[in-house]
Amino acid sequence: MKNMADMENPVRFIGAGPGDPELITLKGRRALDEADLIIFAGSLVNPALLAGVQARIFDSAGMNLDEIIEVIARAHGRGERIVRLHTGDPAIYGAIREQMQRLDDLGISYAVIPGVSSALASAAALNVELTVPEVTQTVIFTRQSGRTPVPEAESLRRLAAIGGSMCIFLSVSMIEKVVAELTAGGYPEDTPIAVVEKATWPDQQVVRGTLFDIAAKVKASAIRKTAMILVGRALAEGKTAESKLYDAGFSHEYRRKA
Ligand code: SAH
Numbered sequence: 690m691k692n693m694a695d696m697e698n699p700v701r702f703i704g705a706g707p708g709d710p711e712l713i714t715l716k717g718r719r720a721l722d723e724a725d726l727i728i729f730a731g732s733l734v735n736p737a738l739l740a741g742v743q744a745r746i747f748d749s750a751g752m753n754l755d756e757i758i759e760v761i762a763r764a765h766g767r768g769e770r771i772v773r774l775h776t777g778d779p780a781i782y783g784a785i786r787e788q789m790q791r792l793d794d795l796g797i798s799y800a801v802i803p804g805v806s807s808a809l810a811s812a813a814a815l816n817v818e819l820t821v822p823e824v825t826q827t828v829i830f831t832r833q834s835g836r837t838p839v840p841e842a843e844s845l846r847r848l849a850a851i852g853g854s855m856c857i858f859l860s861v862s863m864i865e866k867v868v869a870e871l872t873a874g875g876y877p878e879d880t881p882i883a884v885v886e887k888a889t890w891p892d893q894q895v896v897r898g899t900l901f902d903i904a905a906k907v908k909a910s911a912i913r914k915t916a917m918i919l920v921g922r923a924l925a926e927g928k929t930a931e932s933k934l935y936d937a938g939f940s941h942e943y944r945r946k947a
Pocket of ligand 1: 708733779780783857858859860886888917918
């Protein structure tokens with residue numbers, strides 16, 4: 690089924706980044722500018738990214754999977770350059786796999802151009818490192834179960850036993866449940882936690898607290914959705930150990946010790 694013309698013109702799944710139109714990759718930007726058809730996730734992707742593009746534009750918010758694939762397949766049959774634009778990075782809660790499976794069935798090739806996930810944009814908004822030496826070296830991307838179930842072995846309660854940094858997507862509307870699970874799983878009540886709504890957008894909002902008070906602070910704020918929850922000791926203020934990487938007394942492949 691796959692012919693040369695198809696291989697040269699794959700459907701491009703592109704990470705739009707978290708919101709700020711300057712946080713898309715150069716490759717992603719070029720693909721948008723050269724596209725004939727763009728299907729974007731209108732509920733989350735900043736429409737400013739589409740200003741000035743030549744392509745016909747579809748908003749996937751009101752489309753089901755069948756409709757999305759039909760639009761792609763028809764345009765692909767005409768040899769058009771197609772972009773499927775996802776918020777953040779497409780590999781994280783992007784629902785790209787189901788689209789790829791349908792494209793496989795149709796013999797249509799595709800390629801992914803990654804993007805800046807909102808988890809990382811939120812860490813940037815807080816000026817934090819998620820992997821602090823001697824505090825934690827692990828980052829977990831997860832969510833509270835809601836309409837989409839989470840396997841029991843990956844419940845927040847179970848993950849809390851690991852105790853690293855967590856980036857919790859799609860869950861701010863259930864903040865009380867999130868706090869209850871994390872606390873039951875072993876995070877102390879004074880563990881720092883922050884909620885970043887619309888990271889990198891002009892109306893970005895940040896709420897910081899501890900597991901003890903964050904739920905009340907979020908309820909008192911205007912934050913309702915499109916927010917990232919970051920939690921863990923890595924968010925704590927104060928001095929921590931310095932890494933070996935830049936330690937003057939430590940040599941490695943690229944540097945001799947002083
Ligand atoms: N692929 C996306 C995530 C899509 S799921 C990514 O990599 O970021 C949608 C969830 O992502 C939202 O419920 C919210 O938790 C988070 N999110 C998306 N954009 C965000 C932003 N600008 N600021 C904070 N959280 C965001």
